[in-house]
Amino acid sequence: MSTRKPSYANPKPCNHLSAYKLKYGSSGYKSLQKSLKSAPNGRTSVRIHETKIPRCSFCNGFEGRLYICLICSSVSCSNHAVLHTQLEIGHDLAVDVQRAELFCCACSDQVYDPDFDKSVMAKHMLDLPCSTNSADSIGERLCERKRLGGSGVVLSEFKKPEKSGFVRDHRAKSCYPLGLRGLNNLGNTCFMNSVLQALLHAPPLRNYFLSDRHSRRTCRKRTANRLCLPCELHGVYSAVYSGDWTPYSPAQLLYSWWQHSENLASYEQQDAHEFFISVLDGIHEKETKARNHTKDSGDCQCIAHRVFSGLLRSDVTCMTCGFTSTTYDPCLDISLNLDTSRCSWSDASNKPAKANGSSCSSTLLGCLDLFTKPEKLGSDQKLYCQNCQELRDSSKQMSIRKLPMVLCLHIKRFEHSLVRKMMRKIDSYLHFPFSLDMTPYLSSSIVRNRFGNRIFAFEGDESEMSTEFEIFAVVTHSGTLDSGHYVTYLRIQDQWYKCDNAWINEVDEGIVRASQCYMMFYVHKTLYYKANIDLRHLPVSTQKEAFQRMAGCC
Amino acid sequence: MSLPNEENAMSSSPDAQLSSHVFGDLLDSIIVDVASECHRIAKLGLDRNFEEEEEELRLSAQARVRVADPSNSGEANGKYVVDIFGQNHPSVASEVFECMNCGRSIVAGRFAPHLEKCMGKGRKARLKVTRSSTAAQTRNSRGNPASTYSAYSNSNSTNRLSNGASAVAGEEYSNGALEEP
Numbered sequence: 001m002s003t004r005k006p007s008y009a010n011p012k013p014c015n016h017l018s019a020y021k022l023k024y025g026s027s028g029y030k031s032l033q034k035s036l037k038s039a040p041n042g043r044t045s046v047r048i049h050e051t052k053i054p055r056c057s058f059c060n061g062f063e064g065r066l067y068i069c070l071i072c073s074s075v076s077c078s079n080h081a082v083l084h085t086q087l088e089i090g091h092d093l094a095v096d097v098q099r100a101e102l103f104c105c106a107c108s109d110q111v112y113d114p115d116f117d118k119s120v121m122a123k124h125m126l127d128l129p130c131s132t133n134s135a136d137s138i139g140e141r142l143c144e145r146k147r148l149g150g151s152g153v154v155l156s157e158f159k160k161p162e163k164s165g166f167v168r169d170h171r172a173k174s175c176y177p178l179g180l181r182g183l184n185n186l187g188n189t190c191f192m193n194s195v196l197q198a199l200l201h202a203p204p205l206r207n208y209f210l211s212d213r214h215s216r217r218t219c220r221k222r223t224a225n226r227l228c229l230p231c232e233l234h235g236v237y238s239a240v241y242s243g244d245w246t247p248y249s250p251a252q253l254l255y256s257w258w259q260h261s262e263n264l265a266s267y268e269q270q271d272a273h274e275f276f277i278s279v280l281d282g283i284h285e286k287e288t289k290a291r292n293h294t295k296d297s298g299d300c301q302c303i304a305h306r307v308f309s310g311l312l313r314s315d316v317t318c319m320t321c322g323f324t325s326t327t328y329d330p331c332l333d334i335s336l337n338l339d340t341s342r343c344s345w346s347d348a349s350n351k352p353a354k355a356n357g358s359s360c361s362s363t364l365l366g367c368l369d370l371f372t373k374p375e376k377l378g379s380d381q382k383l384y385c386q387n388c389q390e391l392r393d394s395s396k397q398m399s400i401r402k403l404p405m406v407l408c409l410h411i412k413r414f415e416h417s418l419v420r421k422m423m424r425k426i427d428s429y430l431h432f433p434f435s436l437d438m439t440p441y442l443s444s445s446i447v448r449n450r451f452g453n454r455i456f457a458f459e460g461d462e463s464e465m466s467t468e469f470e471i472f473a474v475v476t477h478s479g480t481l482d483s484g485h486y487v488t489y490l491r492i493q494d495q496w497y498k499c500d501n502a503w504i505n506e507v508d509e510g511i512v513r514a515s516q517c518y519m520m521f522y523v524h525k526t527l528y529y530k531a532n533i534d535l536r537h538l539p540v541s542t543q544k545e546a547f548q549r550m551a552g553c554c
Numbered sequence: 555m556s557l558p559n560e561e562n563a564m565s566s567s568p569d570a571q572l573s574s575h576v577f578g579d580l581l582d583s584i585i586v587d588v589a590s591e592c593h594r595i596a597k598l599g600l601d602r603n604f605e606e607e608e609e610e611l612r613l614s615a616q617a618r619v620r621v622a623d624p625s626n627s628g629e630a631n632g633k634y635v636v637d638i639f640g641q642n643h644p645s646v647a648s649e650v651f652e653c654m655n656c657g658r659s660i661v662a663g664r665f666a667p668h669l670e671k672c673m674g675k676g677r678k679a680r681l682k683v684t685r686s687s688t689a690a691q692t693r694n695s696r697g698n699p700a701s702t703y704s705a706y707s708n709s710n711s712t713n714r715l716s717n718g719a720s721a722v723a724g725e726e727y728s729n730g731a732l733e734e735p
Contacts, residue, residue: 009599063579065586098583099590110593176638184647187666245639249647249662255654255669267670271715365607413715425715431614440602453594477715484715502643505634510617518715 008448008455010114016092016106017113020070028070028093029119036100036120038127040322042450044100044120048075054097056080067094067103081105099452117454124451129323129387177492179206181240182247182502186254190501191272194486195279196250197499198473198521199233200240201490202406203531204307209237213303214287229282230303232256247502257282272475272486273333273410273519280304280332308332311402313443318385319376319393325386328401333408333519338426339366364409364432364520372399372441374450399446403438407469407522414481425481432517434491434509435525436469469522470529476515489515493532 013021020028037047046068048054055062056077065078070093076084085092085105092106100120104111179200183193199205208214214230232253239248258265261278287302300309312331317324339362374397377383382391417424439445444458474489488499489512498507523531595601636642646663653660655672669675 009597011597064582096590099587101590101594110590110597112594112597180638182637182643184649184662186647186662187664189666246641247643247647247649249649249651249665251651251662251665251669252654254666255673258669258673258675262675265670265673265675267667363607363611365602429614429618431611433610445600452591453598453600455598479715481715486715497638502647503634503637504639505637510613510620513614513617514621 008453010455011112013113014104014107014109014111016104017102017111019090020093021113021115023090024071026115026119029116032068032070032095033119033123036123036127038124038322040128040317040319042124042322043452044124046095046097046100048073048097058083066097067105068097069094076105082108112455114455117456121451121454121456129321178243179241180490180492180497180504181245182499182504184247184249185501186249186251187267188269189250189254190486191270191275192250192254192257193501194475194488194499195272195276195519196236196253197488197490198475198519199276199279200237201473201492202307202521203472203523203527204405205303206237206241206531208303208307209234210241227256227259228286229253229256229260229279230286233279233283260285269483272477273335276408276519277332280308304332305330307406308404308408310334310400310404310407313399313401315397315399315447316383317374317395317397318383318388319395321385321387321392323385323387332404333410334371334400335410335412336364336367336371337412338362338428338430339370340428362428362430364430364436367411367430368438368441372397372446397446397450399443400438400441401443403442403465403467405524405527407436407438409520409522411518411520413477413518423481425479427516429514430517431513432471432474432520434471436471436522438467438469442467466524466526468525470525471520471522472528472531473521474512474515474517475519475521477518478516486518487515 032046035046035048036044038044048068053062054066054068054075056066056079057074058076058080061077061079063077066075067078067081068075069084069088069091071091072088074084075097076094081094081103082105084094092104093111094103094105095101096103096110102111102113102116103109183196185193209230212218212234215234216231219228219231236248236250236253257275257279260282264270264274264278281304283304284300284302287304288300300306309330309332312329312334314327314329315324316326374395376395377393379393381394383394384390385392385394411430413426414423415426416422448454448456448458470491472491476487476489478485478487489507490497490499491512496507496509496512498505498511592601644663646661649662650659651662651665652658653665653668653672655669658668660668
């Protein structure tokens, strides 16, 4: 597993800062601590005197920036800061009173020192009201800390089995990668087909089923003649990776799924995301029952959770005293609202709408920014603050504590129509990248940003899980809320394929970029590239259905 | 700092001078605040790669233009003659197999409507299913009360996008109405 590069760089200190540190170490920072004042919004300032405002010792001015000298505590304004260094040799380092930032008066520039940031954060943790697990909210690094819910999956589990299941595959001669096979529409089932194609090509899930981790032979549920969705899925994987290229009908899976999810069992158009969650739930249920685990998905080791489960962090902060209450919730995917900040609102007298719908152009990164943005809860939503012992205005902020191996991002393409009091679909175009770095959305980054981006080991920094992802499947939708069509695009060895029920075709990446995405599946970069190599060496299914025909295109 | 419409008033009113002075001070303070924050983000390497993002947006804009161009229709809009294996497929899947519930031979493209009746999940049967027993099946709470999975008409409910059959022959499948023989 590759270690993530440190999330921040440690800038090289200027000569003046180095000289100051050599002579005074951190003693100046420590004596400043008593004058540091933390605000509920996470920012720090220097409060020199309880009642009097600070003034420049040269001009007695109080406007603009003021800097307090770290050595002699004299205050200078930005005009006279240099003068102070000239009069007192060696008094180069000062602190910006308003923002508690280090300032080198000789260089006339803001400078950075991890020890300074550490002492600021230490004061924060003292100042801000805390719950019993306050250290977690900010999270100074604790080496022995028990990780929440199954951090970092051991990848070695998914290595190819060393023994007999592994046969050099002659189908490697065909010019198309394994696992490309159309799925017949059984009657309004393209919602199911589109999600199946994505699951069929999720590397860890695919490896699990193709290495017979769950098969009909070994499954106890089957012999007890009970319904088992993982068994049916295994059947689909075997069929699709068998080498046969005539379209496959996932009828057995449909039958089993309808028995599992009775409330969704009907001949009608349905939502792909609902199906996705339902299938994962079906896998989870069967696997946990088999091992007598509790239903708690936090530590669940079923394949669905091991692959898709992440952990979301929610911070609710009292805007009066700064007390923050933190909760963690597991999630199988992340549902995002569309970011409409890039929309250009044309006036009333505009031309008819363009072919692509509205002139909104949002990006996936914008949606993720929106998801992790602090949200001021309305004054009708005051929450009880444990510290103030009252209902207070609060703000809430989401972040990602633990990323899953496969990240499914679901776009909520629906909104209430104010006019007609119904839900309607949002057709706006959403840009999504093929490579995605999730670092800015991690809890450590979000919390760091809240406290002014101090150089400090925030909770989660110590994680070694990579944050770089590559997209491998996009489920797209066209049409309306009630009636439409799903198509999945798969990215295999950097070639895109369109999977439209029974039809598999090669497409240019531009087609995919221009499509209307609904669910995007990203996998850790290392797993993506490993999967591309593995495709030529996949174990052949031991089932009788394995065909050895070659795709006759070259 | 002075605002244009205050230029005339400036010389006369000390209040106007004072307020525009205070405003100027506040504005300067905010600007330096942002500058200091951005300076830190840049120095610590926390900023995003904007060049990469701009390039991505450019690629997407180009792609959308190409797709929208009518002279590029055909493959761009999914009208294929054959798939990558050289096959052609009818709009209604024609494979025939045995229904695992009743044993009859069914055409793939009509399997779902058949199965619905076969399992007793037709519209009349559905009305008898109680919601409480099935609501518990939903583990992942998404916080939206409207998202209970209704098997009924979806004209005013739930946050989901429905699908149809293949784009080529959408009229083959109706939306939920089942008058199958």
